[in-house]
Amino acid sequence: MAGGLIALAEAQKRLLALATTKPANSVGLLEANGHILAEPLVAWRSQPAADLSAMDGYAVRAVDLPGPWTVIGESAAGRPFDGAMGAGEAIRISTGAIVPADADAVVVQEDTGIDGATLTLTGDGPARPGAHIRRAGHDFAEGALLAAAGTRVDARLIALAAMAGHGTLSVHAPVRVTILSTGDELVAPGTPLPSPAHIPASNGIMLSAMLQGLPVDITMPPLLPDRLDIIAAALADHRDADIIVTTGGASVGDHDLIQPALLQSGGTLDFWRIAMRPGKPVMVGRMGDAIVLGLPGNPVSCYVTALLLLLPLVRTFAGYQYVLPDISQARAGTTFPANGTRQDFMRAQIDGGRLFPVSSQDSGALSSLHAADALVVRAAHQPEAAPGDLLDYIALRSGA
Ligand SMILES: Nc1nc2c(c(=O)[nH]1)N[C@H]1C(S)=C(S)[C@@H](COP(=O)(O)OP(=O)(O)OC[C@H]3O[C@@H](n4cnc5c(N)ncnc54)[C@H](O)[C@@H]3O)O[C@H]1N2
Numbered sequence: 001m002a003g004g005l006i007a008l009a010e011a012q013k014r015l016l017a018l019a020t021t022k023p024a025n026s027v028g029l030l031e032a033n034g035h036i037l038a039e040p041l042v043a044w045r046s047q048p049a050a051d052l053s054a055m056d057g058y059a060v061r062a063v064d065l066p067g068p069w070t071v072i073g074e075s076a077a078g079r080p081f082d083g084a085m086g087a088g089e090a091i092r093i094s095t096g097a098i099v100p101a102d103a104d105a106v107v108v109q110e111d112t113g114i115d116g117a118t119l120t121l122t123g124d125g126p127a128r129p130g131a132h133i134r135r136a137g138h139d140f141a142e143g144a145l146l147a148a149a150g151t152r153v154d155a156r157l158i159a160l161a162a163m164a165g166h167g168t169l170s171v172h173a174p175v176r177v178t179i180l181s182t183g184d185e186l187v188a189p190g191t192p193l194p195s196p197a198h199i200p201a202s203n204g205i206m207l208s209a210m211l212q213g214l215p216v217d218i219t220m221p222p223l224l225p226d227r228l229d230i231i232a233a234a235l236a237d238h239r240d241a242d243i244i245v246t247t248g249g250a251s252v253g254d255h256d257l258i259q260p261a262l263l264q265s266g267g268t269l270d271f272w273r274i275a276m277r278p279g280k281p282v283m284v285g286r287m288g289d290a291i292v293l294g295l296p297g298n299p300v301s302c303y304v305t306a307l308l309l310l311l312p313l314v315r316t317f318a319g320y321q322y323v324l325p326d327i328s329q330a331r332a333g334t335t336f337p338a339n340g341t342r343q344d345f346m347r348a349q350i351d352g353g354r355l356f357p358v359s360s361q362d363s364g365a366l367s368s369l370h371a372a373d374a375l376v377v378r379a380a381h382q383p384e385a386a387p388g389d390l391l392d393y394i395a396l397r398s399g400a
């Protein structure tokens with residue numbers, strides 16, 4: 001604890017403990033895209049179900065190599081050869097077609113010459129018995145575990161599920177998130193600002209964009225003024241959401257109304273203020289069924305706290321296996337100062353694999369957030385780091 005502030009790890013633990021995994025629904029494969037598997041994906045069939053040719057050519061008995069052969073029939077994809085093959089006989093075969101039971105190798109077409117029904121080897125031929133044959137079950141066998149519960153469904157998993165015999169998937173229902181932006185100074189993005197005292201409301205759309213890759217139903221009502229009664233009514237109105245996330249009004253000023261509004265509307269406070277920078281004024285409470293996550297108004301603080309608290313909370317509701325951001329390590333490219341009492345998340349760039357802090361660490365400076373490749377994680381009271389020291393960081397750009 002630092003002056004009544006709780007540590008981020010403790011805050012994450014308490015917040016995530018409030019979440020309950022969303023119930024499972026069976027939905028069509030495409031509808032499941034982006035959702036989280038509620039049950040393990042098990043193969044209902046083997047793939048391939050029989051030995052298939054991997055090439056266009058001729059199915060032969062390896063013992064008959066190097067030929068010549070008499071071609072006595074064809075096995076095409078979906079239309080297998082169902083007769084018997086004797087010594088010196090070959091079957092014309094296409095890629096994906098079933099290899100006749102008597103054959104044990106495929107000669108690729110480019111290695112052969114054909115004259116009427118007589119097939120001769122003109123190239124190297126198959127290197128070994130079994131060449132160019134995809135064995136039954138070599139991709140997966142019936143009953144195999146293909147993906148664990150908690151896996152995110154994507155195009156690759158959808159294809160795998162289809163091949164494994166599934167037409168539907170059991171996934172967790174979407175997480176209902178209401179985003180409330182508060183502040184008299186806010187104006188919807190893209191609309192004219194009445195005065196220099198007004199600013200575009202960037203937090204709401206930023207949070208929506210951060211949530212977009214997750215299975216969520218987002219509700220974003222109009223901007224709320226700094227009025228206790230209006231904010232209290234909005235919180236009460238959205239009590240059926242899984243999460244109400246607010247931005248602004250989380251601190252100690254006369255117009256910081258989230259906490260009083262929560263209490264006035266019948267909600268309860270769980271904790272307030274985390275020993276982190278940026279993001280100290282975060283508040284967590286409950287309003288009916290909803291978890292209320294009060295994020296700071298400063299745009300960078302809002303981003304960092306969303307990354308560390310909102311996204312993990314949504315992932316927990318959604319049934320993800322892993323919910324916290326990955327921590328990587330890289331060496332300092334310059335000196336990082338000794339840290340104070342709050343865990344620090346410093347915007348940094350990665351250059352030549354080394355970390356350099358960006359020039360402004362102001363919690364309102366969105367240009368510095370956009371310029372950053374990483375958030376360097378500095379523990380409370382961590383001493384100065386010299387160039388070359390290993391630092392923990394959270395990557396902000398894939399491939400950074
Ligand atoms: N006396 C103290 N003052 C402050 C403290 C403190 O402990 N004692 N904490 C500071 C810290 S740390 C932060 S972070 C901010 C957060 O304050 P609030 O959550 O109450 O946010 P606001 O005061 O409403 O706004 C701060 C800043 O952000 C702008 N803002 C607000 N909403 C949006 C939005 N939707 N989009 C873009 N920008 C937004 C707002 O105009 C302000 O400039 O408090 C410090 N103060």
Ligand code: MOO
Nearest residue numbers: 278279280301363
């Ligand atoms: O959270 Mo405040 O973020 O330190 O500016």
